[in-house]
Amino acid sequence: MPADPSHTGPVIQVQDLTLGFGGRPLLEGLNFDVHAGEVFVLLGGSGSGKSTLLKHMIGLYEPLAGEVRIGGEVLTGSEGAARRRILRRFGVMYQSGALFGSMTLLENVRLPLEAYTRLSREAMDLVARLKLQLVGLAGFEHHMPAEISGGMQKRAAIARAMALDPGILFLDEPSAGLDPVTSADLDRLILRLKDILGMTFVVVTHELPSIFTIADRVIMLDRETRGIIARGAPAQLRDHAEHPWVRRFFNREATEAA
Amino acid sequence: MDRQGGHLETAAAGEGGCILRLGGRLDAYTVADLWPRALKVLETHRETPVQLDAGEVTYCDGAGVALILDLLRRPRTPPVTLVNVPDKVQRLLDPFDAAALAAPPPPRAPRQGVRRRLGEAIQGLGQGLHAQVTFIGEATAALVHALLHPRQVRWGDAVLIARRAGADALPIVGLIALLLGVILAFQSAVAMKQFGAEIFVANLVALSLLRELGPLMTAILLAGRSASAFAAEIGTMKVNEELDALTTMGLDPLRFLVVTRILAALLVTPLLTLFANLVGLAGAAMVLLTFDIPLVTFVNQVSQSVSLTDLAGGLVKATVFGLLVAGVGCLRGLQTRTGAAAVGEATTRAVVSAIVLIVAVDGVFAVIYFHLGI
Ligand SMILES: Nc1ncnc2c1ncn2[C@@H]1O[C@H](COP(=O)(O)OP(=O)(O)O)[C@@H](O)[C@H]1O
């Protein structure tokens, strides 16, 4: 069940995207599509621009050139009601979690519901509680973000990103800082949501087990060539990648570039 | 039947019971209408069995799941039974336990009685006092150490802070001082004119500026600009665990951060005060020009009416204010608790404490100077 039945084709289209800061390109001429209901993983050494690319895909930064389409609509440069309509289609978990420090976890998760739905207060509380339960945070509803660990903050941020059950979820390093068990639980959650709700995921992650479990396709960014050095299914890249860095990454060898 | 919307129907069942049929699309937008209607059905069939039939649900996300669970969790006899659940919906329901949801989430901290809270407040006051005394002791030790070993002081940092707290404050200090001199001179000149004694306005303005208003106003501006900045900088470092990093590297945050700030403040406050005094007097001179008192006469009158002791007394006072303002700013920064809001709180507390301290110490100085005959 795709989020928008009227749109067929890729849910996210990145076309000739060049991005950077202060006029200096960080990545150039990126082209890729993300299809409905797949888990799309962004890989790359640290500082290769994964978070920056993610922020361009959600319209937070304007690119130097090119455009991003979500559900067929152009996000880049859009304004007003059209932009808000596009923004409502996805949820984002930022690398730092970005929970609001002055609100409890329950209030954090409830905020998008308050902004966009007409549910009663009691109903919103229940939806928020269920989301927190899904990420394993039952019992922490009334804690402040500063009172829980970094890993728990990330999970709470995922719960907030899912509050409105968006069709697309962007996750920036969701399992960094999580123990392997919780990390595996998170992978299972992603697979279940993808399977049952047909949600689409764009995930930045370095965890190899996680990549092999969840990823349908990956692209690997490279700082040197400022582009995509590999794309495809994880197993395919492990066995057949041409680039030595990519092969080493998937075969888990220590590299100097990481 | 709207394919995009959700719908709800009821039908009678045996034994006076009722079948509640949910169908269509159940998402955060559609369940807003269905939710109260469903609760109403439960309300009207309080004692008879209710069957929840989810057979016609075509799409169900987290909000739909919440609606179904909300109906199931209500404590009632007989409980609501769920039938005809599509496989997809069942898999969404699987992770949750409706019975466990009947209870509200555990509160964070049990509510405390008044006596308990009063006790904690008093204890907090005591701890605050203890922390302040400790801080004064440690800061003094660190300062003395710095003066004995001037090579170990991070003078580069101190100069940078002095520039931000001092040079960057010149425009605002100048503006307020000018205004102060002009207002003081104008108000008193209007009154003195009745007695033909405009010339004594120079005495009045010079004395009050040099002894009281110059140091006081400079210190209050320093509290607003720099005590807050110190508290915010150190507070943010604390929140980011930077203070912990310093400590584990064997660097004392007190020496690293506090000493530089206090030295910078000690350096700039007398200079700023001197500047404020001059600008204030210039403002007064300007006003007196309009009352036909030439600049030469004004300067003459000022130099006769105030002594070097008046000026020095004011500067000593200002230096002590600077010490207090920087110290309390750093202390509040170090006392920051966790979270982003804590930094704002520390900043506010720094400014308030600094101003209270300035006023109190100014009173003490008045008594001391009186007994010393200054
Ligand atoms: N707001 C910014 N302004 C300037 N440079 C930035 C900004 N954000 C990130 N960068 C630079 O872009 C590069 C990629 O950063 P980022 O996307 O965070 O990398 P990562 O792949 O580790 O997520 C880094 O070299 C970083 O210094």
Ligand SMILES: [Mg+2]
């Ligand atoms: Mg990143």
